[in-house]
Amino acid sequence: MPRIVLLNVGTAAPRAVHRQLWLLREGDVVVSPLVPDEDFLRYVCGELGVDRAALRFVSAGENLTDEALTAPALIHEVRALLAEHDAWELLPAHHTEGVAAFADLCGLPGDTGLRFAAQRGPVLLNRKSHFRQLAVGADVPVPDGTVVTGPAALAAAVERYLPRTGTVVVKRDDDLGGQGNVALTLKETRPLPGTRATLAARAPEAAADVLWAELTDAQNPVLAVESYHRSTHSFYAEYLIGPAGDVTFLNSGTIRRRADIDPAASELVWVGLELPAELPPGAGARALTASARMVALAAAIGYRGHINVDGIVTDTGEVLFNEANARWGGSLALHAAGERLLGPAYLDTHVLSGLRDVPALPLPAALDTLRRHGLAFSPEIGEGTVVLGYDPSGERPLECVVLAPTRERARAVEAAVRDAVGEVRP
Amino acid sequence: MPRIVLLNVGTAAPRAVHRQLWLLREGDVVVSPLVPDEDFLRYVCGELGVDRAALRFVSAGENLTDEALTAPALIHEVRALLAEHDAWELLPAHHTEGVAAFADLCGLPGDTGLRFAAQRGPVLLNRKSHFRQLAVGADVPVPDGTVVTGPAALAAAVERYLPRTGTVVVKRDDDLGGQGNVALTLKETRPLPGTRATLAARAPEAAADVLWAELTDAQNPVLAVESYHRSTHSFYAEYLIGPAGDVTFLNSGTIRRRADIDPAASELVWVGLELPAELPPGAGARALTASARMVALAAAIGYRGHINVDGIVTDTGEVLFNEANARWGGSLALHAAGERLLGPAYLDTHVLSGLRDVPALPLPAALDTLRRHGLAFSPEIGEGTVVLGYDPSGERPLECVVLAPTRERARAVEAAVRDAVGEVRP
Structure with a gap:
């Protein structure tokens, strides 16, 4: 069945949009915040063995908010393309209310996932407070903590949960990527994984007032407060919940x-x-057992689509989960590259190492550098590097991914890539 | 809460009973098919740090069938011991109908698991036919195949499923441990993992008549027929479904x-x-995702207690499940030894390698041999061998388990154990 791919990734930032091109297949109609860079698109198509001419793009020219997704001009343009086939599979990055409205306006049949999205159901899985509620109900381990609805309760919760590890983390309810997580600690205030800032916890009440004002708003009037654990591993598992x-x-x-x-x-x-x-x-088996339970619950309450569950292994060997994200994970583009370049069992035979911080180069220079140094991905030897995400303005670093048969080889290729790019940069 | 442990392991064979002593804790009342060998019991207690005097045994003097479990004399003896405490936890090896009757006769309160057992519910999980039905309903991958109710259907199924891999396996419905599995093959008739015998599939109809007569009886009038896959790994995962x-x-x-x-x-x-x-x-992550689903289903239909799910990774990388066993797995005694000797996170730090085929020695000679060669388990270095199962008659081999920090060390210790025991044997 041909697909309508909605690149409603929450931003119109070119690198974040371009990295999703690795998901595309021939026949796709792609609704995008931007017209993709043609050189990068042709590069991705070449690596994937996809005919560029078999992809059609509809650009909103802006971040694909729910409003943009339902704009009459965009719907008109999409409907014209959909007329060619009777049935289409809808593949949105986020299942928002606007996606359900888009589907309806395009004449696509409703289903459980769209009905759930129309009621803003995925919010139940994405908010930190709801995650804690559903996780403990599903017997999925989470850090000691609570959900608070005001600055006084926040101060009390900080005092209550601080003793266990000496650090608490206060989480903005609708946070993405740890940007709304602030740590309060009795220890040294150095940067901690998964937090934006670390503050001294000397005066919890004053800190609570400041954090409450900073991390809440009218649509997000709650915060999660948790004991913060030192971790030996931060991991995620990503799943697809199908139509049934x-x-x-x-x-x-x-x-x-x-x-x-x-x-x-x-x-x-x-x-x-x-x-x-x-x-x-x-720890790995316990983690997958618990995350399977969380995802089964997501399916039971009606969510359909991609979902990832994130957790840590603490320094005492405990598995604790931090959040679920009912949307395409940051991992999905890497997964697509692995599956398409190495085959469906790529996880059994290869390691994929994402590098989000490779100094920016224009695409031709980047590809030329990889090729000249023998570092470009080779299907024959099953090893090498591809440029996963790209910002044509050069403002953001390149995102590369190293594919290699072992972790050791991945590290060696990564080091060679960093050296090679370092030489080219002025 | 003190426990009543029922060693209804389906046999009164001493080695099979003795290996379960590794599960015991102080305060346990143990209902057993036999009076355990006192030397072996004291050895196990010594390794576990359990006070021998804090264990009480009630011996049925025979295999703990449902009839034996509900014999008035046994119930009388158990009830006398239970009078000491108000509440007891019941830990049976199999949740049979007789266990539910035993609990009732002992005045223990009913619960979901016992009510399910009283209706012979665990049979739903243990039979090969039911397993195939429930597994496909739960989206757990099983080999291509079917369930047949007569010799003509068996012959037809063999012909239908033979082409995929050139070999089919015919499974007795209530089989344990692969003893009722017979392979029919178009290839060379060499022994195959998980089967009792391999027959040539030249004349499916004649073979079907013979197998139907051999593998079915009045209580088991169905067989499962499946494509047989060459595997790179045979694995299991074991779980405990708690009271809730x-x-x-x-x-x-x-x-x-x-x-x-x-x-x-x-x-x-x-x-x-x-x-x-x-x-x-x-493959490992896909396996745990699917087995979690199977176990969640077992919990949903009312089973409580231990359950293991067995599967393979095929030579093409596919994960396929063969059976579930709603009872203590062969692994549980090893798990108990690992957890008790190395701590609850032992799977993260150690490998346990079971050796069921160590030539029989009297216990003192076996222990002396291990100690003299520095091969006995040492809690200080977290490595070595324990005698897990033992037949005082010397008719069955010793069952040992090697605990070691790596797979390489486990192999080295195993080789040393085999050498050392080989020297002592006449």
Whole structure:
């Protein structure tokens, strides 16, 4: 069945949009925030063996908000393309209310997932407060903590949960990517994984007033407060819930972070994801058992589409879950590249190492550099690097992914890529 | 809460009973098919740090069938011991109808698991035919195949499922441990993992008549017929479903088999289980995702207690499940030894390698041999061997388990154990 792919990834930032091109298949109608860079699109098509002419794009010229998705001109343009076939599969990045309205306006049949989206159901899975509620109900382990609805309760919760590890994390309810997570600690205030800033917890009441004002708004009048645990591994598992509620495991990975070059930086640099997750075997099995339960619950309450569940292994070997994201994960583009370049069992034979911080180069220079150094992905040897995400303005770093048969080889290729790009940069 | 442990393991064979002593805790009342060998019991207690005097045994003097479990004299003896405490936790190896009757006769309160057992509910999970039905309904992958109710249907099914891999396996419905599995093949008739015998599939109709007569009876008037797949890994995952239907992952492992010394033998020798399962990462994650679904279904239909789900990774990388066993798995005694000797996170730090085929020695000679060669388990270094199961008559081999920090160390210790025991044997 041909597909309508909605690149409603929450932004019109070129790199974030371009990396999703790895998901495309011939016949796709792609609704996008922007007209993709033609050179990059042709590069991706070449790597995937996809005929560029078999892809059609409809550009909104702006971030694909619900409003943009339902704009009459866009609907008109999409409907004209849909007339060619009787049945289409809808593949949105987020199942928002606007996606349900878009489907309706395009004359696509309703289904469980769209009805759930029309009621803003995925919010039940994405908010930190709802996640804690549903996770404990499904017997999925989460850090000690609570959900608070005002600054006094926030101060009390900080005092209550601080003793266990000496650090608590206060989470904005609708946060993405840890940007709304602030740590309060009795220890040294150095950057911590998964948080935007670390503050001293000397005066919880004053801090609570400031954080309440900063992290809440009219649509997000609650915060989650949790004991913060030092972790040996930050991992995720990503699944697809099919139309019938069937769950397919797609991929898992760990998050690589490093200290910023700037010692005054308040957060760690996110290097990238590494697939598959390599966890201690018992912890890994407990994690997958619990995340399967969370995803089964998501399917039971009516969510359809992609979902990832994120957690940590603590320094005492405990598995704790932090959040679910009912949308395409940051991992999905890497998964698509792995599956398409190496085959469906790629996790059994290869490691994929995402590099989000490769210094910006124009695409031709980047590809030329990889090829000249023998670092471009080779299907024959099943190893090498592809440019996953790209910002034609050069404002954002390149996003690359190294595919290699072992973790050691992935590290070696990564080092060679960094050296090679470093040489080319002025 | 003190426990009543029912060693209704389906046999009164001493080795099979003795290996379960590793599960015991102080305060347990143990209902057993036999009076355990006192030397072996004291050895196990010594390794576990359990006070021998804090264990009480009630022996039925025979296999703990449902009839034996409900014999008035046994109930009388058990009730006298139960009078000491108000509440007891019941821990049976199998949740049979007789266990529910035993609980009732002992005045223990009913619960979901016992009510389910009283209706013979666990049979729904243990029979090959029911397993296939429930597994496909739960979207758990099983080999292509079907359930047949007569010899003509059996012959037709063999012809239908033979082409895919050239071999089919015909499964007795209430089989344990592959003893009722017979392979029919178009290829060479050598022993295959998980089957009792391999027959030539030249004349399916004649073979069907013979197999139907041999593998069915009045209580088991159906057979399962499946395509047989060559596997790279045979694995299981074991779980505990708690009183509230909560699921805990306990352990996973792979099955080690080897060719018999006798080249005419029709089946492979089962060397033992190795914990944790080491599968290719993607296959391993898909396996745990599917087995979690199967176990969630078992909990939903009312089963409580231990359950293991067994499967393979085929030579093409596919994960397929063969059966569930709603009872203590062969792995549970190893799990208990690992957890008690190495701590609850033992799967993250150690490998346990079961050896079911160590030549029989009297217990003192076996322990002396291990100690003299420095091969006995040492809590200080977290490595070594324990005697897991023991037949005082010397008729059955010793069952040992090697605990070691790596798979390589486990192999080295195993080789040293085999050498050391070989020297002592006359």
